Amino acid sequence: MHNSDSPSPTEMPENSAQNASSGQDLDALKARIAELEANNKELRDTVLREKAELENQRRRLHRDLEQARRFANEKLLNDLLPVYDGLERGLAVEGGDVNTVREGMNLTLKELLRIAGNNGLVQVDPVDQPLDPERHHAVSMVEAPGKAPGTVVTVLQKGYVLNDRLLRPALVAVAKDD
Incomplete structure (x- = not known):
């Protein structure tokens, strides 16, 4: 009787080679896993740093926008100070002629x-121009001989445009049909 469980002398070197090969493959896979885990940790750290940097940039931008809003009129107000001073000096003068x-x-x-x-x-000062409902607000119609109907005859209050955007329409009187 022959025991089939024990390897024959001719099979043994082949099994040892397979076991050695399997051990090398296992070591190589473990090394690869360790390498991938290290790479994964490095990528995770990079993502966290980038996320923190984005949050810091968002905070800086928010702070800068808030500062810009708070001081947006600084130049304008600084330019207006001489006007303010002139008005104060004019009011301080007593007994000046008209x-x-x-x-x-x-x-x-x-x-x-x-x-x-x-x-x-x-300033929007549309005298003698046709009524433009986008920039003028007609408050009355008046007789105006020699003027075409719908023409602005009188400006009761000037309108204003700020950087090509209507700030306040001009209040006008318009020539009516004869």
Whole structure:
């Protein structure tokens, strides 16, 4: 009787080679797993750092926007200070004649209009122009011989445009049909 469980002398080297090969494969797989786990940890750390950096950038942007909102009018207000000073000096003068006061007010108004213009504000003064409902608000119709119907005859209150966007329409009186 021959025992089939025990390897024959000719089979033994083949089994040892397979076992050695399997051991090497197992070691190689373990090394590969360790390498992939290290790579995974490195990628996870990178993602966490990037996420933290994005959060920091978001906070900085929010802070910068808040600062910009708070101080957006700083230049304009700084430009308006001389107008404010001129008005105060004009009010401090006692007993001046009407022409001098009027001249001071005219100079102050010109300075104010210059500053407004430098900041993108333009007056809408549509006298003798056709009514534009996008920029004018007709409050009355008047007899105006020699004027075409629908033409602006009088501006009761000037309108203003800020950087090509209507800020306030002009209040106008319009020529009516004869």
